[in-house]
Amino acid sequence: MDTSPLDRVDALLTSGQPDAAVDIVRQAAAAGDAAAHFRLATWHLIGDPLPRNLQAARRYLTSAVAIGHVDAALMEVALTANGGGAPADWPAALALLERAAAGDPLAADHLRLVQAMKLDPSGLPLASPSAEVLYEKPDVRRFPSFLSAAECRHIALAAQDLLAPALVADPRTGRTIPNPIRVADEAVIGPTREDLVIRAINRRIATASGTDVAQGEALTILRYGKGQQFKPHLDTLPAVLNQRGWTMLIYLNDQYHGGETLFPRLDLKVKGRPGDALLFRNLTDDGSPDPATIHAGLPIEAGVKWLCTRWIRQEPFDPWAGVPA
Numbered sequence: 001m002d003t004s005p006l007d008r009v010d011a012l013l014t015s016g017q018p019d020a021a022v023d024i025v026r027q028a029a030a031a032g033d034a035a036a037h038f039r040l041a042t043w044h045l046i047g048d049p050l051p052r053n054l055q056a057a058r059r060y061l062t063s064a065v066a067i068g069h070v071d072a073a074l075m076e077v078a079l080t081a082n083g084g085g086a087p088a089d090w091p092a093a094l095a096l097l098e099r100a101a102a103g104d105p106l107a108a109d110h111l112r113l114v115q116a117m118k119l120d121p122s123g124l125p126l127a128s129p130s131a132e133v134l135y136e137k138p139d140v141r142r143f144p145s146f147l148s149a150a151e152c153r154h155i156a157l158a159a160q161d162l163l164a165p166a167l168v169a170d171p172r173t174g175r176t177i178p179n180p181i182r183v184a185d186e187a188v189i190g191p192t193r194e195d196l197v198i199r200a201i202n203r204r205i206a207t208a209s210g211t212d213v214a215q216g217e218a219l220t221i222l223r224y225g226k227g228q229q230f231k232p233h234l235d236t237l238p239a240v241l242n243q244r245g246w247t248m249l250i251y252l253n254d255q256y257h258g259g260e261t262l263f264p265r266l267d268l269k270v271k272g273r274p275g276d277a278l279l280f281r282n283l284t285d286d287g288s289p290d291p292a293t294i295h296a297g298l299p300i301e302a303g304v305k306w307l308c309t310r311w312i313r314q315e316p317f318d319p320w321a322g323v324p325a
């Protein structure tokens, strides 16, 4: 059987021999193996078994792309747009996507979706999305048709291979257990997967909420099956310096019964149409968590509900340094 030297790498890593694994991949990279260049890039992004080094990761992505690695091309586009390892550069990212689209149908799909958006040359929306006020204080606004049907589909597809049951650390044992409040599958679109479509949508969310895109946590997709729900909660976090000031929810489909977003203290129940977004302020004027914003995603009675959430902090933060405490 034809085996590549890279096949041994995972075995070496799991058996605690990272140096040997790195040697093999470095040799393969020197011999011009695109997958080896991509592997070195991802190791420098993850910070294991090589140190976190975004600049080095970018160099390996560029060389992997030059020798024809398709996934490296999309990751290079993402980091070029969101500023991983170099200042964010939308025009450069778009040019890279155009080049990738010539040989990769997935990149061509991304390009078509971005071209259908009304953006200025720096990738910002030309117009601020329009909203209707659902509640004055706390501020709750609905943005009808915030996303197109194709954009909703794109987000669901981007989440597909990442969806897994929402988990939480058990405060008593420290062990990971199913999240007792958020009973759903979830997927987090981190900076390496923030393709240009999702980047542009994250910037649209920033424009709509009057925030900087760097204040937003990674876009999180939630998929609720029958009986699943997000029990009543506040989106603020206990004892953090950089609090979640705003939440943007975007409804991605309507193939379900039940599942409305309920704000019991406001007597407000929202059943979003696909593409509608809901923005609400989590803090009172003095900056403390607003108990009136307690809300729930009600249990699904039939079908499957898809939604995405962006929790927006008060201040920008570095996504590579982890979610701020």
Ligand SMILES: O=C(O)CCC(=O)C(=O)O
Residues within 6 Å of the ligand: 222, 230, 235, 247, 249, 259, 260, 261, 262, 295, 296, 297, 298, 307, 309
């Ligand atoms: O599913 C919903 O309607 C609510 C989601 C939610 O509360 C959240 O993502 O923070």
Ligand SMILES: [Fe+2]
Residues within 6 Å of the ligand: 233, 234, 235, 247, 295
């Ligand atoms: Fe919430």
